Amino acid sequence: MANEKITSLQVALKAGVSQSAVSRVYTPGASVSKATREKVDKAATALGYRPNVLARAMITGKSRIIGLVVAYLENQFYPEVVERLSIALQAEGYHVLVFMAAPTIGDVQDVMKEILDYQVDGIVLASVSMSSELTARCSDHGIPVVLFNRDQDDPLMSSVTTDNRRGGREIAAHFAALGHTKIGYIAGFEGASTQRDRESGFRDGLEEAGLAVSFRENGGFKYEMARAAALEMFAGSDRPDAAFVCNDHMAFAVMDALRSKLGLRIPEDVSIAGFDDVPIAAWPAYDLTSYRQPINRMVAQTVETILTRIKDPAAPPQKVQFQGELILRGSTKTLKA
Structure with a gap:
């Protein structure tokens, strides 16, 4: 049948490998030889197979999804942040779900509840903050939270900011x-x-x-x-x-x-x-x-912080500040020699 769903077992049989080998090929970070990967990729392409990411998440308990909450997208700084964070996290085998929020704690509460329903592995809050109560709830569920370009006085919260x-x-x-x-x-x-x-x-x-x-x-x-x-x-x-x-x-x-x-x-x-x-x-x-x-350093630090805390929930929260640079242009008068 044209609409028949191809399974990993069919891929394994065509590739001449075990079903667990197919699973390892599609599990980020799993150990698999180059030869096995090539066999599986070739068989999967021929059969039109796509791994069921959601099903694997239900089995492993890891969605490999990061929730990214952002406000102020009309501000040209944040579309760039979303793009660079998404690319950096995808390079680490994670996917990003973007949620929009108004810049007030009350509105973020509703968005955060929605994010938790997706069983995300971690949350990055860009340009918004959230209540200590919700921070504690995320901590209780083992979901690390990192603030990007924001900070708040909460010992459970990691943050990455410019000075x-x-x-x-x-x-x-x-x-x-x-x-x-x-x-x-x-x-x-x-x-x-x-x-x-x-x-x-x-x-x-x-x-x-x-x-x-x-x-x-x-x-x-x-x-x-x-x-x-x-x-x-x-x-x-x-x-x-x-x-x-x-x-x-x-x-x-x-x-x-x-x-x-x-x-x-x-x-x-x-x-x-x-x-x-x-x-x-x-x-x-x-x-x-x-x-x-320094957006590149801020993004790299955010990714490092969130992944560290996903891998080791006992890792302490981090608050990292980077020094920026004053760029002088024509909108201010020049210093007289």
Whole structure:
């Protein structure tokens, strides 16, 4: 029959190997000789056989699926994160299920319950946090959780972040070196650790230079909110001569608003700096000074952390911070020689 389901036993018979050998060929990490693999692959191709991943998961208790929860996909940083994490995990024999969540703990709760129904081997939370209660529940079920580009005060939670405080401090030092004195800050979602730490570092850096934040608005990590925040901050004659925007996605909105609605020149009238250094930041239309997150190292560390804890549930949680790099471009004035 054309629709007959081909079994591993049929593959084994055609390849002249045992059924367990076929199983090993399709089990990531299993020991199998090159000759046996070639025989099985040839037989499977000829028969049109595909292994039943879900059935194997029910037998082994391992789905080899990682749940990836992400919010803010309109932010250009996160599609890149999803792509690189997916590729890196697939290279290790895992598959990624992506779940969308709003950037609040309450909404993440519902998504997390759905993820647990898939019996995932691990969970990566990118740009979102979750309650200690749900963290404990995952721990009780032996499901490790890693936060990507977020952190929270929970000893059960692993996290991988850039040193956001340092980034904020370096941007403040750059503004001070340029001679700016009227400083603005446009915040992201107030509940995010990235927002908290970037602003904290920025304020510390300004204080070290004898300066302070004179103007503050909230952009909520959203383009339209950031645009409105910029129009509010720069509406009058008393306005900043430099502004740090908590991420690049909002910084683009700020630059668009200042140029198209208020006719301000960047950097002649105001210097603008962002955070993340997404590819669009280097486009001539923006040429944005930004603090670059080392995304490749962050992804590699996230994969290493989640796989380590899958293999050894007793492994202690890790909190890893990477140093980024301030990339200077045309949106901030150049230092005079």
